[in-house]
Structure formats: structure tokens, C-alpha cells
Amino acid sequence: MSKKPMILILAAAAVLLFLLPAFSQEDIKQLADPAFGQAQRPAAVFDHDAHNEKAAIDGCLPCHHQGVEEGRFVEGDPVKCADCHEVKTAEGTPLMLAYHKQCEDCHLEKKKGPVTCGECHKRP
Numbered sequence: 001m002s003k004k005p006m007i008l009i010l011a012a013a014a015v016l017l018f019l020l021p022a023f024s025q026e027d028i029k030q031l032a033d034p035a036f037g038q039a040q041r042p043a044a045v046f047d048h049d050a051h052n053e054k055a056a057i058d059g060c061l062p063c064h065h066q067g068v069e070e071g072r073f074v075e076g077d078p079v080k081c082a083d084c085h086e087v088k089t090a091e092g093t094p095l096m097l098a099y100h101k102q103c104e105d106c107h108l109e110k111k112k113g114p115v116t117c118g119e120c121h122k123r124p
């Protein structure tokens with residue numbers, strides 16, 4: 001291969017990397033995890049940045065983690081929950097429980113935020 005196409009490929013990759021953050025958390029307004037396949041409920045309301053600002057959540061660790069040590073989350077990159085939590089598993093926390101536990105436990109603890117099915121899984 002001559003050098004020119006290689007340079008073009010590298011340039012395209014650099015542009016993609018630069019553009020990637022444009023499709024990140026700011027764009028999340030609701031959650032409908034494709035890992036569940038055919039959804040039983042409407043998507044859950046979750047405007048990522050607005051929610052976290054309104055809820056005055058400090059940092060990312062209350063939600064994003066890579067494991068649990070001594071009952072506390074260990075810091076981890078913000079990636080998809082389904083990368084680690086399987087829909088059906090006998091080991092650890094299955095995906096639906098992971099979501100429900102994370103969202104509802106905090107709402108219950110803060111006595112703020114929705115805890116009933118229809119408040120999160122809102123029909124559009």
C-alpha cells in the first residue's frame with residue numbers, strides 16, 4: 001500500500017475520535033437498553049446531564065463503576081451497563097436489577113425521584 005491511503009485512513013480515524021464525544025452522555029434523554037431485546041415497557045425517562053445536575057450528584061461514581069469492594073463501588077470508565085451485567089445470569093446482579101437497584105435505591109435514600117413503574121417507564 002502506498003503511503004497516501006494510509007494517511008487518509010489515519011486522518012479519518014482521528015476525525016472519528018474527535019467526533020465521538022459529540023454522541024455521548026449529553027445526548028442521553030431516555031434509556032431503552034437494546035440488550036433486553038423486545039422491550040416490555042416504554043423507555044425509562046433519564047436526561048443524563050440534566051438529571052445529574054438537578055439531583056446535585058457529585059461525580060460519576062454513584063453510577064459508573066467496575067466492581068464492588070467492601071460494599072462500595074470501585075471507580076470505572078463510563079461504559080454500557082450491559083458490558084458487565086448480563087440479562088440472565090446466576091452470578092452477580094442481572095441487568096434489570098442493576099438498573100432498578102441503582103436508580104431506586106438512591107431515590108428512596110434521598111426521598112426524591114420516581115420509584116413507581118409508570119413514573120420511570122412513561123408512555124410517550
Ligand code: HEC
Binds near residue numbers: 031060080
Ligand atoms: C445517576 C447515574 C449516573 C451518573 C451520576 C452518571 N452517569 Fe453516565 N450514564 C448513566 C447511565 C444509566 C448510562 C447509560 C448506560 C448504558 O446505556 O448502558 C450512562 C451513560 C454514560 C455514557 C455513555 C456510555 C456508553 O458507552 O454508551 C457516558 C460517556 C457517561 N455516562 C459519562 C458520565 C460521566 C463522565 C459522568 C460523571 C461526570 C456520569 N456519566 C455520571 C448514569 C449515570
Ligand code: HEC
Binds near residue numbers: 094
Ligand atoms: C466494568 C464492569 C461493570 C460495569 C460497566 C457496570 N457494572 Fe455494575 N457491577 C459490576 C460488578 C463486578 C459488580 C459486583 C458483582 C455484581 O453484583 O454483579 C457490580 C454491581 C452492581 C450493583 C449491585 C451493587 C451492590 O452493592 O449490590 C448494581 C446496582 C450495579 N452494579 C449497577 C450498574 C449499573 C446501573 C451500571 C451502568 C450504569 C453498571 N452497574 C455498570 C461491574 C460493572
Ligand code: HEC
Binds near residue numbers: 114
Ligand atoms: C445518586 C442518586 C441518584 C441515582 C443513582 C439516580 N437518581 Fe434519579 N433522581 C435523584 C434525585 C435526588 C432526584 C430529584 C431531583 C429533584 O427534583 O430535586 C431524581 C429525579 C429523577 C427523575 C425525575 C425527573 C428529573 O430528571 O428530575 C427521574 C425520571 C429519575 N430521577 C430517573 C432516574 C433513573 C432512570 C436512574 C437510574 C438510571 C436514576 N434516576 C438514578 C437521584 C438519583
Ligand code: HEC
Binds near residue numbers: 034
Ligand atoms: C427509577 C426508575 C425505574 C423504576 C421506578 C422502574 N424502572 Fe424498570 N427500568 C428502569 C431502567 C433505567 C431500565 C433499563 C432501561 C430500559 O431498557 O428500559 C429498566 C428496565 C426495565 C425492564 C427491562 C426492559 C423492558 O422494557 O423489557 C423491565 C421489564 C422493567 N424495567 C419493568 C419495570 C417494572 C415492572 C417496574 C415497577 C415494578 C419498574 N420497571 C420500575 C428504570 C425504572
